[in-house]
Amino acid sequence: MAFWRTKKAPPDDSVSSTEAAPKSGGGLFSKMRAGLQKTRRTLNTDIRDLFKSEGRLVDDTLLNELFAKLIRTDMGIGPAETIRDDVATRLRGRVVHFEEVVQTITEQTRTMLQQESTELRLADTGPTVILVVGVNGSGKTTSIGKLANHLHQAGHKVVLGAGDTFRAAAVEQLTVWAGRIGCDIVTGKPEADPASVAFQCVEQAIATGADIAIIDTAGRLQTQTNLMQQLEKIRRVVEKKIEGAPHEVLLVLDATAGQNAISQARGFSEAAGCTGIVLAKLDGSAKGGVVLPIREQFQLPVKFVGLGEGVEDIAPFDPASFANALFSE
Ligand SMILES: Nc1nc2c(ncn2[C@@H]2O[C@H](COP(=O)(O)OP(=O)(O)OP(=O)(O)O)[C@@H](O)[C@H]2O)c(=O)[nH]1
Ligand SMILES: [Mg+2]
Structure with a gap:
């Protein structure tokens, strides 16, 4: 199993390793900053409000106030406590300015977000198959369109599979994305078995020498047993065609859904054998x-x-870019 390989030289602004994360500038970093603008503004305003221009003593009162502000970003009690405790360890008893506290928080956040790899797992030979799953409306189809474009731009030949056969609109939506990007798409008849569409998509990827097949699925809940079995069937037919496939099962989560909704997706992730998350x-x-x-x-x-x-x-x-984009003005 190989990791992410780009066929064309990656653009200068690509940020794929934590070490390489720029502090400012760069297309992807700017995008991340722009995307996180709402959170950053809220956080910065909130935390800045805690400090006077001459600085403020880091004591229990400040630490508790800081904790309350962090919670507002939906980071949850555990992470907010970790950040608060780190600020206490490093700065308690000192009079500090806003900037110093934000720097401490950013560093701790970066550490907490570290993960082994963000790169897509690609097949050593033959097409890589990516299955995209999640609850209704989480952003699956849109994320597939954007991901397909991202991979296409990096020089990969991509084919899409319209595995959400329940709604004609879902097929149309993915067809529009395929047209926009200029990649192939495999669609089935209305209400066709999604597994047969997935099978045909993988067959087409092999026949046309495509590098990556991305298969869309209808939204579902973990409690919908028949729909979960359908996902299992998709996996089985895909694996029959290519050993080791699907190489990635990406779970699309909606960042606006709130922490509870996201926690509920945990069972789903386990049931569907997910390998990575797309946070839409x-x-x-x-x-x-x-x-x-x-x-x-x-x-x-x-x-x-x-x-x-x-x-x-x-x-x-990218954890470092993300932490910077979350806190740094
Ligand atoms: N602002 C914003 N909107 C998004 C993003 N991703 C998806 N959306 C919007 O969210 C809505 C649902 O997106 P879809 O991609 O259709 O979601 P889905 O998971 O495929 O939905 P179902 O197939 O019905 O389960 C659409 O209006 C998208 O334009 C994103 O990153 N940012
Ligand atoms: Mg969809």
């Missing part, structure tokens, strides 16, 4: 801190973040 709609949320509990609760790497509805509005998740 981060741009619309003042609660970008939700990435912290996601990293804490899911034993899965966050691979991409969705930062808008446009074709370019996706970025590989």
